[in-house]
Amino acid sequence: MTKRKGLSARQQHILRYMDQYMGEHGYPPTIREIGAATHINSTSVVNYNLNKLVQAGYLERRDRVSRGMRLVKWGRAADNLLRVPLAGRIVASAPVEAYADVSGDVLEVAPATLGNHPPGEVFALTVQGDSMIDAMIADGDLVLLRRADTAQNGDLVAVWLADEEATTLKRFYHEGQRVRLQPENPTMDPIYVDAAQCRVQGVVVAVIRHSH
Amino acid sequence: MTKRKGLSARQQHILRYMDQYMGEHGYPPTIREIGAATHINSTSVVNYNLNKLVQAGYLERRDRVSRGMRLVKWGRAADNLLRVPLAGRIVASAPVEAYADVSGDVLEVAPATLGNHPPGEVFALTVQGDSMIDAMIADGDLVLLRRADTAQNGDLVAVWLADEEATTLKRFYHEGQRVRLQPENPTMDPIYVDAAQCRVQGVVVAVIRHSH
DNA sequence: AGTATAGCGGTACACTTGTTCTATGTCAAA
DNA sequence: TTTGACATAGAACAAGTGTACCGCTATACT
Known part of the structure; x- marks a missing residue:
């Protein structure tokens, strides 16, 4: 059981979607894919919330790199069974x-x-x-x-x-x-x-x- | 069963590099990054060998998607939580x-x-x-x-x-x-x-x- | 020789994708 | 009410990135 507080509903949604997407495809989603999945109609807003997540320590990003992000303390716990x-x-x-x-x-x-x-x-x-x-x-x-x-x-x-x-x-x-x-x-x-x-x-x- | 022909030195190099890159960044490399790491001076050649790897069953790719590839893990059931x-x-x-x-x-x-x-x-x-x-x-x-x-x-x-x-x-x-x-x-x-x-x-x- | 094929390099192009800028709306504090 | 921080939307831009096409070389086979 893991606790995450202080994040907006959208930010939590983004984290969950990224986790699911990574497990499904093996690579992270794009900003536009995140927007489509979380009903955010603007790439800038996705970008805005992604930076918030980086600031909160849930995400790492690399500038100007497509799909250049990774979940940190929220990474899919593989093989932990x-x-x-x-x-x-x-x-x-x-x-x-x-x-x-x-x-x-x-x-x-x-x-x-x-x-x-x-x-x-x-x-x-x-x-x-x-x-x-x-x-x-x-x-x-x-x-x-x-x-x-x-x-x-x-x-x-x-x-x-x-x-x-x-x-x-x-x-x-x-x-x-x-x-x-x-x-x-x-x-x-x-x-x-x-x-x-x-x-x-x-x-x-x-x-x-x-x-x- | 997927046929598994011998891989060229370059193709093995690509696989090793992708595995390392994924562990390091959490997302796959681009064609150009692979080329730089494996001393391939042409994106088309990287693309050519990537398709060979797909054909050999070592890789999955998605068309027209940046970094849209994943290593196929053999014998390891990815059972996640x-x-x-x-x-x-x-x-x-x-x-x-x-x-x-x-x-x-x-x-x-x-x-x-x-x-x-x-x-x-x-x-x-x-x-x-x-x-x-x-x-x-x-x-x-x-x-x-x-x-x-x-x-x-x-x-x-x-x-x-x-x-x-x-x-x-x-x-x-x-x-x-x-x-x-x-x-x-x-x-x-x-x-x-x-x-x-x-x-x-x-x-x-x-x-x-x-x-x- | 002639031909076919695999492999490679270079380049241009089109699409993908992150970034930036402006404008709008919300809400709480002054 | 005014102010300012925050969150959002839209659009334009620039950089990243996969793909298509061309030509070249080497090898094997007829």
Whole structure:
């Protein structure tokens, strides 16, 4: 997620168009092409706003050179996708296996999705079944987990409950000898389990739900 | 498969120079610049060799366009991040504004997250409040929406309910004169509204939840 | 020899494209 | 209201730039 403030709507439009045009053609657009795309009827106005963008540090230009501009801190972030192994399914009736990444399937995610979690420690699971609906996670959702066997209070974790023989996703609170597992849905009550019966499998980094 | 004949020393030189120039400037060189760098004293000869390179499959050109050429990257899938505008917040008490892209904030997502929805039509909203918990969407979630004013049966849509003056996320079913809005949570009952009272604002493409 | 073809250099031309100048409209501060 | 900075539109200009055409040389083949 990137922030850009202090730019007019036209200037933002120009940046977005240039980014798209570069990806499409491999070279920058002309002033007149920018004008046509952004509904600016004068080349001088495009030129005016381009210089504003240079002044604001979003653009570099070379004088008297056709298409002589480049995006700087707004350049298309190529090859910045991170790949996390798609380990398999998470089901309520079995613990998360030592992620035998046999399938080789990977999920491509934007760096921002992982936050500052180390990419090598993150893996993805597909949720199967509605048993985690109290954690606001539905059948088919993708759960990104950071592998861990301990958790801090407040983390949303995947835990294997030995006595119930089930894996579930809950918010984790260590309370002395026992552990409180708080459903994400505030209308539901927490459950308490013995700390020894509770095996942390991973910490939830993000949940992604696709429609269709 | 494209035929790949042996390239002359000059043609190889041109390719190397173009690659270097692109990395240095962000836009391709002119015919005359190529000529100067490769010791070719005639623009027509540069043009001649450029066409040879196109014919050999190393280059793409656009006619009568200054610097209108790009190196064809072999074997490297240029998978870039897509950017969708982060339009603002979705709250229950107000409709989604058509052009709320005032902030200029963008969200970087992997192409797979958008599926085959046209990237230009997709925007993102931050969910504020717990009013959409029956759609399994919580406070702070990011919702990716495709702009639409109609929906097909079964789509998860953002709708503005005129009589209740509220925006909500429900699964959409057109049933004659009225519309059935089915909560995502199967334990909850659907609501029925008059079709005229129901304004579709967008179709949900994906939901992303970050754990902090 | 004769011919065909690839490659090269030079030049003129036309189109593309950045720059500049003038005029107009907007809006907030004095 | 007046002023001035800012944003815009239009047009004319100058420089950048791709293309077409001509002639020349070298090589290979008939």
